């Protein structure tokens with residue numbers, strides 16, 4: 067996905083680029099609320115003379131690109147909770163997710179972008195907010211699901227998945243298994259646990275190994291099976 071920096075000018079109407087300095091502590095997710103507008107449309111709306119609203123945002127994402135409209139070290143007016151120093155407007159990076167085009171692709175782009183931003187800052191998904199969290203507005207509306215917010219949970223999970231380091235899926239490491247200096251088989255280290263074939267080890271100690279399929283239990287006994 068292409069990342070374009072296209073800042074609206076200082077002095078843009080309605081104080082949309084306020085020039086309050088900001089040290090962001092969270093990232094806030096929105097839907098644009100417009101089923102047909104692209105990221106470029108949303109960016110252009112911020113400098114359209116017929117736009118009479120103060121609302122603004124930092125980044126807008128669609129199926130093909132992300133456009134940064136306001137520097138991430140300045141505030142934007144996206145959270146609907148005023149201008150207090152602890153408001154979402156003054157502390158949070160606002161990301162608008164477009165509703166037009168291939169929405170699944172757009173969502174994946176947004177998750178990719180957000181994961182990258184969290185990673186760069188050493189943050190986890192606990193830093194993510196909905197517009198709803200600041201002002202109670204039903205936004206991001208396409209994640210609302212009648213108040214269940216299933217789309218939101220799915221989105222956060224997909225960001226989490228992208229944050230997980232790739233090493234977590236590395237191949238198991240093979241280990242040799244010896245009993246009293248005699249090799250009895252091969253095991254592996256998987257997820258930090260050494261796993262060995264129980265039959266080979268138990269039998270090397272002279273024990274019987276019985277498999278109870280019904281209860282899915284391995285029974286190791288020194289007595290004869292009955």
Ligand SMILES: [Zn+2]
Pocket residue numbers: 095096097144197203205206
């Ligand atoms: Zn919103």
